[in-house]
């Protein structure tokens with residue numbers, strides 16, 4: 484096989500690809516925003532690639548990167564789709580890192596604390612040392628107050644049955660929020676912003692710009708759209724998903740098919756499943772109660788019970 488001569492640009496010249504016209508994946512808009520809760524929002528403010536050949540989506544950047552490894556081959560749209568789905572199924576990572584999303588978001592501090600644990604994003608946050616914290620607080624209604632779960636020590640999904648307890652919780656938050664005028668007064672009396680803010684509750688809102696590549700955002704979404712994540716951060720993750728879907732529809736569909744709504748089995752679970760298919764009881768080969776609960780959940784999802 485004869486290697487093709489590399490095409491070199493003449494000094495001072497710019498090479499342009501003879502492609503179809505380019506279109507903006509955000510449709511010419513600077514911001515796509517979804518409101519979350521009373522005061523929060525997730526706004527998509529930029530994407531890389533921003534411009535793609537007409538008729539394509541930003542999925543094209545995933546395909547473009549992958550074809551460096553796999554060669555040009557054929558390039559029909561359905562084959563591009565197949566390639567993205569193959570890459571997702573086989574947990575390839577770097578082609579998905581070729582797409583980036585930049586968001587502007589506002590969320591309660593207790594949500595931001597969980598969010599910031601995701602270390603692969605670039606973040607620029609509102610400074611409560613430099614600026615006054617706005618008078619915005621996350622407040623649930625009494626019927627949104629959840630009781631502690633008996634099985635999941637970290638969570639609670641069911642509403643608290645007792646109305647007076649729900650009202651007591653709301654009153655407790657209202658008392659915390661009622662500190663805000665004191666915060667303002669202390670600022671007026673010359674207390675530094677960096678100190679005055681520390682008495683405010685963590686249902687106060689912060690905001691940031693958050694930029695991350697698609698591979699790491701999908702990891703974030705997998706963890707934070709999961710039923711084990713706190714509902715309030717889940718609502719943000721769902722808003723992100725909704726904003727990203729039209730930009731990389733093929734990747735998001737593959738993510739839903741192979742990861743978000745897929746079920747991964749451990750070796751012990753495969754053994755238990757095989758035993759069941761042979762007509763045996765199929766008990767999981769461990770006494771670990773958490774692992775057994777996880778197998779119960781998976782069996783329910785698989786419709787085995």
Ligand SMILES: Cc1cc2nc3c(=O)[nH]c(=O)nc-3n(C[C@H](O)[C@H](O)[C@H](O)COP(=O)(O)OP(=O)(O)OC[C@H]3O[C@@H](n4cnc5c(N)ncnc54)[C@H](O)[C@@H]3O)c2cc1C
Nearest residue numbers: 597600601602603604637699702703706707709711712713
């Ligand atoms: C339901 C739930 C409950 C949680 N409960 C707790 C809790 O009780 N206490 C607590 O402290 N945290 C808790 N967390 C946070 C959790 O432990 C992780 O810190 C968080 O989800 C970020 O995950 P990550 O490190 O995989 O993601 P990212 O920081 O986004 O990193 C993505 C991936 O990049 C790689 N990576 C990133 N940085 C490094 C590094 N320095 N070295 C090597 N590899 C790296 C890893 O492969 C990682 O998975 C919880 C998370 C969830 C979803």
